[in-house]
Amino acid sequence: MAGRHAHPSSGSTPTSPKVLAAMAAVLCAVGLAMVALWPDGSTASGRPGAQQVNGVVDDVERQSCPASAEPQPGSPSAGAPGSTACGTAQVRLTSGPQSGNTFTVPLPSGVGAPQVSAGDEITLAYSPESSPASRYAILDHQRGTQLWVLLAAFALSVVAFGRWRGVSALLGLGVTFTVIMGFVIPAVLGGRPPLAVAVVGCSAIVLVVLYLTHGLGRTTTVALAGTLASLLLTGLLAAVSVSVMRLSGAGDESSFILGQSQGIDLRGLLLAGILIGSLGVLDDVTVTQAVTVDELARANPEFSARELYAAATRVGRAHIASVINTIVLAYAGASLPLLVLIVALDDPVRDILTDQLVATELVRSAVGTMGLIAAVPLTTAAAAFLARRPRSGVSPA
Template sequence: MSHAHGVPSAPADRRTRRILAAVLIPAAVATLVAMLVLWPGRVRPGAAPSGERVNATVTASTATTAVVRLADGTETTVDVPAGPGAPVIGPGAAVVLLRSAGVGGGYAIVDRQRAGPMIWLLLATVAAVLAFGRRLGLTALIGLAVSFGVLLLFIVPAVLSGENPLLVAVVGAAAIMFAALYLTHGVNAPTSVAIAGTLASLIVTGVLGYGFSAALHLTGVAGDEDAFLAATRGGIDMRGLLLAGIVIGALGVLDDVTVTQAATVAELAGHGDRSRRDIYRAATRVGRAHVASAVNTLVLAYAGASLPLLLLLATGGAPVGEVLTGPLLAQEILRSAVGTIGLVASVPITTALAVLVIRTRSAGPRSSPPARSPRHSRT
């Protein structure tokens, strides 16, 4: 039974459904089995900061000190943090304090409290999605919750426990893909085609990432965060972690393109009397326009996340060739280039699969238009 939630369901015969089931059901079972095998046990936590974190409110402040009130009503004086990135402190500010371990330990301001504004931001986002998307928006939010669940409960703990990051990312991405797309767009032939196209494109992306990361001699350790993680978590394959990030980052754009292509083919097949070749050509034209904007979105997303890095490199005074081939920027170029190739490949792959799946209307001879009545003919 089809439960379309936004993707038009093109007519598909029983043979087509069997072929899709024969491909996707084993893939879903393999994903579930792989998740069970790779499911992390208890992850050993890293070294916790010495001291206790407590919330407080600033009641008075000067340039160097501040008086803060704790939850139990007691007040104490602390130093105001200074330096780049230090939180701005003033009367009424909600802050986070760190109490030093040991007898007589004092307090220090380490951050601002953000729980309240973040809750309002999330509620506003949910309200906007539900107001516009309605039932489709609700299923999209459920799919988003599943995606975060897979990331936080499976992918991150499995990588920290020492599993191969690329394998974990592929399995986790497949789980997210099955759950999110079927929840959001319903169980029907176009959604199944979109899943198959996304899976094929992810394979292309992963293979290209693996090959070019080796050709570029990238180790996955380029910045301070990478070096710190490699030093504190020696069992993590940093190059695999780089590839895992590429796969997960590409998934968010790929599913958008593949769903659009499958829906476009289904819509074209349901209106008019067209051959498979005509439908493929028309859907590909739509895909070219979509990819043109999606590629720009993908590259800008990576550039936006790496904007501080780009500013640092621009002010370093190094030659352009040296900057572009350095490990920091080379990793970003790899992410953008491999993600773009996978995105471009998703259009012909998904469109071809969707065209093979649909059942076009009979291509018989077109009927002649009715003859004009003599009283309506021109003189």
């Protein structure tokens, strides 16, 4: 009876030797794949002949803009913040080969240009091959201190609420960033296939993060299996959808520049982005389903595998209904400038939906949602099979 009252955490259910062997096999396969795809360090350089330096604005001298620089009334840039800024700034460099010296730098202009004042810490582009008058150009404000303060507040709030679970979640977040920045991005820049790199990178992330966050146990292993299976299915659906719709991956200016300057497979990069974007919600759904089945089995040991599956699937349906809205809102928020531009242009709906930018976002949302929907029955069925309990008076056979 004591076992009826001890509800362990999601990952503390004992794991059988067969499940441990399967987990070790997956871990070895992912490790070998990472070794095969590991970047060799031969990545292309960034902007040739230019580097970024830091500085502090000592003084700003604003001047009247010439008539040719003023936006015409009614034009899209009229009244836009930073659209007209004429004059110079005295900038004292704090890094770079000429650190400590002060230079006169023209104020940045154009839509979205940073507005600087005396005392601002800024970043500048340094082009040593340019003329002295245009050697430095103001890029943006420095935000290092503000970001560190925000990250510290974020970490403290997570630990204060989650305690040791919060600490493990932060460690898992660190692992995620390490894999993406240390393996995925360098491998893509090194010419490795982006889709294969994304599959292996996502598998490594989910292997480490799930066990680190939820513990080494049967439910975590079931969630891992469901996540990997759903991830592969999502990749297959994404590849088919992108191929059928003939999406090139060069939908925006940054992708186009990346393809030209680095020679990266933009279609593969698009597929990799879909996988990485789906992973965060996938592991949430699979862990929820695995834990739900385990808790139902503990609450009522008389439930058969079929009854466990049916009850947990009802929970999964409610979860998926809310997650779908989350996915759509996340993509809509990230693409809000594009949506505003589309409405402002007042194009026909058919032309809007078939545009490559919009079609790409629709593919992201649809493929990610179908992968999530598949994760529920896959994970629930595996968890119900492993957690089934024989009825009273009936042998396990």
